[in-house]
């Protein structure tokens with residue numbers, strides 16, 4: 056494989072001409088450059104970077120930093136004022152809602168139109184059409200004019216096309232890659248697979264998303280590269296800049312010995328206040344639909360029900376972060392299996408695992424399933440406090456140990472829930488605080 060970069064950008068600059076009045080544009084034309092009626096605005100200045108195959112790059116920066124301008128130049132839809140951009144490979148982009156679609160044409164015609172623009176032949180598109188339609192999953196709307204689509208349907212169709220044009224370089228604006236939770240998870244699974252071999256540019260204001268999806272990050276500030284390096288380091292620098300942290304640090308001594316309180320269940324000390332405020336972490340729970348569920352496995356087990364229950368085993372359609380819940384997973388054993396393990400993982404909207412558990416440590420090798428029957432696992436835990444956004448729970452039934460096992464059924468998104476508000480101030484999840492002491496002496 057060649058080690059030449061897939062993308063190299065050298066001394067790239069983009070200047071816009073700002074006219075204070077529309078008439079000035081006309082005057083500029085009439086004077087043929089003998090007088091200047093505009094102000095110059097440099098949206099990008101002296102940008103240099105190179106990206107190799109298999110690298111994913113998050114583009115971060117404040118509003119107006121030049122992110123869209125840079126990406127439009129990489130896509131070839133905008134010409135640079137100076138400098139050079141070399142792109143080796145087919146680029147597909149999701150940057151502007153409905154870009155490349157004709158609103159009067161049906162979804163099907165737009166798939167053909169768009170994929171042709173990406174250089175696919177009619178035969179190739181015909182071959183891939185059913186995979187595109189399946190990915191978009193918009194049903195009969197495929198035959199309707201796209202002007203009748205909701206913005207979510209637009210995104211579904213556009214993403215389905217770019218996912219099937221065999222692009223070597225993908226450019227995604229996260230703000231657009233938002234469908235419902237099921238579709239977002241599908242897109243994220245696709246992007247994680249894609250970035251193993253292709254180049255991914257992912258524009259986001261969310262540094263957590265960038266760290267989760269990208270190895271590298273490019274921070275643009277005022278049209279210039281403020282930093283380019285590991286996603287973790289650059290995101291941290293960017294966050295530090297955003298907060299303009301000027302606080303001092305001091306040694307954290309061991310202090311007074313800390314007496315561990317008795318292990319008893321407790322309530323968040325702020326619960327009464329939180330429950331009466333709009334910070335209460337309301338989580339809306341969506342039902343498990345075995346028909347929609349996607350996954351993989353030997354097929355010896357079929358997960359039939361996944362339920363989030365309250366303390367009295369009542370199914371919940373809402374729960375509150377910080378409160379005790381029970382997750383019940385019921386699976387039908389279709390063929391005999393040994394040493395079953397049932398587990399779950401709670402993931403955020405990017406598919407990033409937040410927490411999870413399984414039955415291995417508590418019940419290792421204690422159960423056998425020599426015949427068909429029902430397996431039931433119940434996990435009692437305190438739901439963490441979750442940042443606003445969409446979450447899903449993957450569930451799985453396997454045989455073996457934690458390290459070495461065979462999956463009988465893994466379901467990507469068995470349950471969805473949406474967090475509407477939160478009291479957590481930072482981090483991926485918040486945990487209930489038994490007590491917080493705060494004093495001034």
Ligand SMILES: Nc1ncnc2c1ncn2[C@@H]1O[C@H](COP(=O)(O)OP(=O)(O)OP(=O)(O)O)[C@@H](O)[C@H]1O
Nearest residue numbers: 071072096098116117118119120121122123124125
């Ligand atoms: N056609 C244009 N004419 C003049 N100025 C423009 C034009 N397009 C963009 N700009 C300016 O260039 C700068 C960079 O814009 P750009 O859209 O690339 O920023 P961005 O980082 O993508 O911002 P955001 O996060 O808000 O989408 C902004 O100050 C913007 O006002």
